[in-house]
Amino acid sequence: MKIAVLPGDGIGPEIVRQAVKVIERLKADGLAVETATAPIGGAGYEAAGDPLPDATLELARGADAILLGAVGGPKFDTLDRPLRPEQGLLRIRKALGLFTNLRPAMVYEELADASSLRPELVAGLDIMILRELTGDIYFGSPRGRRTLDNGEREGFDTMKYSESEIRRIAHVGFAIARRRGKKLCSVDKANVLDTSILWREVVNEVAREYPDVELSHMYVDNAAMQLVRAPKQFDVIVTGNIFGDILSDEASMLTGSIGMLPSASLDANNKGLYEPIHGSAPDIAGRDIANPLATILSVAMMLRYTFANEAAATRIESAVRKVLRDGVRTGDIAKPGERTVGTEQMGDAVVAALGAQR
Ligand code: NAD
Numbered sequence: 001m002k003i004a005v006l007p008g009d010g011i012g013p014e015i016v017r018q019a020v021k022v023i024e025r026l027k028a029d030g031l032a033v034e035t036a037t038a039p040i041g042g043a044g045y046e047a048a049g050d051p052l053p054d055a056t057l058e059l060a061r062g063a064d065a066i067l068l069g070a071v072g073g074p075k076f077d078t079l080d081r082p083l084r085p086e087q088g089l090l091r092i093r094k095a096l097g098l099f100t101n102l103r104p105a106m107v108y109e110e111l112a113d114a115s116s117l118r119p120e121l122v123a124g125l126d127i128m129i130l131r132e133l134t135g136d137i138y139f140g141s142p143r144g145r146r147t148l149d150n151g152e153r154e155g156f157d158t159m160k161y162s163e164s165e166i167r168r169i170a171h172v173g174f175a176i177a178r179r180r181g182k183k184l185c186s187v188d189k190a191n192v193l194d195t196s197i198l199w200r201e202v203v204n205e206v207a208r209e210y211p212d213v214e215l216s217h218m219y220v221d222n223a224a225m226q227l228v229r230a231p232k233q234f235d236v237i238v239t240g241n242i243f244g245d246i247l248s249d250e251a252s253m254l255t256g257s258i259g260m261l262p263s264a265s266l267d268a269n270n271k272g273l274y275e276p277i278h279g280s281a282p283d284i285a286g287r288d289i290a291n292p293l294a295t296i297l298s299v300a301m302m303l304r305y306t307f308a309n310e311a312a313a314t315r316i317e318s319a320v321r322k323v324l325r326d327g328v329r330t331g332d333i334a335k336p337g338e339r340t341v342g343t344e345q346m347g348d349a350v351v352a353a354l355g356a357q358r
Contacts, residue, residue: 001033001307004063006056009042009076009085010280011290011343012069018292018347019067019299022319025351026312033307036063040092041071041085041280051088052095060092065306066273067298070280085280093133098265098273099165100172101131101244102305105231105251105261110324111333114256117228122254127234128176129251131244132169133265135161136195138241159195161240166202168268173203173238174210181235185216187223187243199240220247227251252277259291259332262298264305272306274298288342291330293320296350319353 005020007013020035027033038056039047047053051071060066071085081087105127107115112123140158148154170186177184186203188196200217207215218226220243226233227250239247252261258278266272276294284290297320304313327338328349334340341349 001065002063003033003035003302004056004059004066005035005037006040006060006066006068007037007043008040008069008071008280009073010070010282010285012041012043012071012280014285014288014343015276015290015292015295016067016069018343018350019295021347021351022296022299022316022354025354026315029354031309031312035067040068040088042073042076043071044088045076045079045083045085049083051083051085052091056088057092057095060096060273064271065302066092066096067295067302068273068275069295070276070278072280073282073285093265093273096271096273097134097267099132099134099268100169100266101133101248102176102264102266102301103129103131103248103252103261103277104263104301105129105248105255107255108260108321108324111255111257111260113335114333115254116256117231117254122231125231125254127231127251128180128236129244129248130169130173130176130236130238131248132161132165132240134241135165136241159193159242161195161199163198163202166199167206169238170203170206171209172266173236174206174213174215177213177236178210182212183214183216183235184210185218185223185234185237187218187220187237187239187247189220189243190217191219195240203238223247224250227254257291257333259294259330260297261294262301264298264301266305270306270308272302274302274306288344289331289340290343291332292343292347293330293350296320296347315354315357316350319350319357322353322356323349 007016107122107125112119115122137159140160143157190196261277300313300316303309
């Protein structure tokens, strides 16, 4: 198993270093993986004049999974658009055909106070949101601007999904629900949109192959409301690109700690790119204070979804849980006055907790 490690910019290298320590620790216990590192984003631009250097893309293509830190930073903001760090990310996702975005929203009991919702509403929350990543109104054509006969300007986009696009994300949704709480909620706007009527039809057809998974449908406006009213009612949510964009951000904020949340983008064969949901945090880069747990938990997702190694994934998640239970906190998840540790120390604490499991 090969992992391409792309640290990127800002806090990327610091947090990825901690995740690599975790991988090394699992290797010592027998996990058969190899890692190789390459630059992406601003680091790619500085190394090779391209946010996605050819050598980096080649490494990623040859790997089974990719671990990414984050890209971007103020010193790259003035570059021409094709040279900007985020282009590296968009291009690698496209080049690798990563059409499913998996965004868990989890709240550890110990951190329930960090949410803007009451702790009892979110303590123990564990939702998985699947967002289709390569279709919908973000990619549909025609799109553009025109001037109407009366001289008024008009902007337009096209929402569309083909049957096969819906079918493949629905299959992923059911398969993931099957491994979790066996409940899938498909979110659409079928009371208004023809695209959504087809979406619902196709999801219902796919459901016949998964009789053990309980399927429900919800309109997106209601889903947005239910996520803040009673988020624990959800297990897995599957939805299109634009609804997923909005709902996954809403759900991640339920947890109140951006430094804790991993994500995955998968292709049709479960090859995946794994990364924390946060950015490169240039405001704290290089100071050894960033929280590396989202990146470490991204490795757990990698082990579960690409390498089908549930045992190793659970080991990492249990180690993180133990560290939190022991009161180890980086600044972003500490309460006022609580003692904090740095990025390296947090990584070391997780490695030590892994060691203590054996
Ligand atoms: P950000 O997520 O980098 O930071 C938002 C806030 O959260 C900052 O105050 C930051 O210090 C804090 N934060 C983020 N991650 C943290 C962590 N692990 N530990 C502790 N605190 C953390 O978002 P931003 O400030 O809007 O963007 C900064 C740069 O990152 C920009 O260049 C942006 O384009 C880029 N970005 C990249 C990605 C990505 O690589 N996937 C995603 C979002 C933003």
